[in-house]
Amino acid sequence: MLAIDGLAKRFGTATALDGVTFQVRPGEVFGFVGGNGAGKTTTMRIVLGVLEPDAGCVTWNGDPLDAGVRRRIGYLPEERGLYPKMRVGEQLVYLARLHGMSRQAARESVLRWTGRVGLADRRGDEVQKLSLGNQQRVQLCAALAHDPDLLVLDEPFSGLDPAAVDTLGEVLRERAAAGIPVIFSSHQLELVERLCDRVGIISAGRMAAVGTVDELRSGSAVCYDVTGPPAGWADGLPGVRVLTTDGIRTRVELEPGTDDQKLLAAALAAGPVHAFGPYRPPLTELYRDAVADRPGIPGTGVAAS
Template sequence: MLEIDGISKRFGPVQALQDVTFAVRPGEIFGFVGSNGAGKTTTMRIVLGVLEADAGEVRWKDAPIDADMRRRIGYMPEERGLYPKMKVGDQLEYLARLHGVEPAEARASVERWTTRLGVDARRGDEVQKLSLGNQQRVQLSAALVHDPEVLVLDEPFSGLDPTAVEVMNSVLRDKADSGVPVIFSSHQLDLVERLCDRVGIISGGRMVAVGTVAELRTDSTERFDVVGPPPAAWAHALPGVTVVSVEGTRTRVELTDGASDQDVLRAALAAGPVHEFRRYQPPLTDLYRDVVTSGAAA
């Protein structure tokens, strides 16, 4: 298990991270989300040893991560870290060798991953001649070519078309299924919700929520969708009930102060036929907004 335990980091007057703690389990895909400047990249750079934490510790299998272990991590930075004038195949083989892979195995790995990621025909091209999407595929190949024990990916889906997104989804799921912990950051919350086993939300350098999407929903405000009666009018007089939105004949209400969903249903039925009554399951986008907003208010 990859453990980030109590990490803090300051840059001059700016407290970039404050007691950041979470873990990524073997075989798990962990989505790390937050706004620009929230602390995602700083956390990842500390895991990789690019930055040193002021406090806290990063552990792998209960032991502090050292230089030898970091060679066994696959890292994909947000800023492309490839040599632009070097050919794709030569560069990937060189990077594999830097991680201790033998020459024949490195060449086989380059062939395997460029084929899997759809850039095998570009192995003889300079990186700078590739499209941004293909550069991103090569960057992921570079993170995988040495068969890492842990994957740390910073915005891996940036610039990818839908087909490439599905290919990368498949690759990350396969790596996780083989027991590799995978952590990636992304602003594409719909993708995070679909792909990740658990999610960590960071805001202002602090972890404000960690859990599955279902667990985050458990902590969210109780809301219901009612379809049928005249829009919203029936709900306004109910104590502890707030009308959140009205779209056509659909009214979304929020329950507070011990209000009962059965009271809502009875009031709606009294106003007219009810065609649909169900608990609203907020997407990760809504959960993220609510968690960050409540964290800022606290």
């Protein structure tokens, strides 16, 4: 298990991290989301040993990370980290061997992973001759080729086409199913919601929320979508506040203790009801609320990690 505990980091007068704490468990895909400059990359660089924290620590299975542990991490940086004039296959074998693999094992692994991500016919090409999307696939192979014990991926889906996104999503779930902790950052919140077991939201260097998407939803107000009755049908209903309406679909918020069956009965009395059900806010909405620190979404420490 990867445990990040109380990380703090300053660059001059700027605070990059302020008490960042969360865990990534074995077999878990953990989505690490936040705006530009929120602290995601700084956290990942501390995990990798590229940066030293001013306070706090990172542990692996209860022990501080050392060079031996970090050698077993598969890391994909947000920036391109490849040798542009080196051929794809040659470069991947070289990088795998830096992680301790034998030449034969490295070659076999590179053949397997380049085939898996659709680069089988590009192994002999120089990296600089590849599209940006294919260069990202090479970086993914570099993170995976040495069969790491932990995956740390910074914006791994950047530049990938939909087919490659699906392939990478399958790979991450497979690695997690094999017991590997996986942490990745992404601005594509729909992907995060679909792929991740838990999510950590960071804002201005602090963890705004940590938990499963359902746990983050648990702090939201109870809302319902009702489709069919004409505009204004819910105005004045006790315990009901109209949030949005377009004349066909109305979204309402219920005060605690309000009977949703009475809400449905009122809708039926006003006209035909074509759809009625609770509204489950997507991660995009939960993220906005957490970052804005609005009431109804827990703040730091939501759902113990």
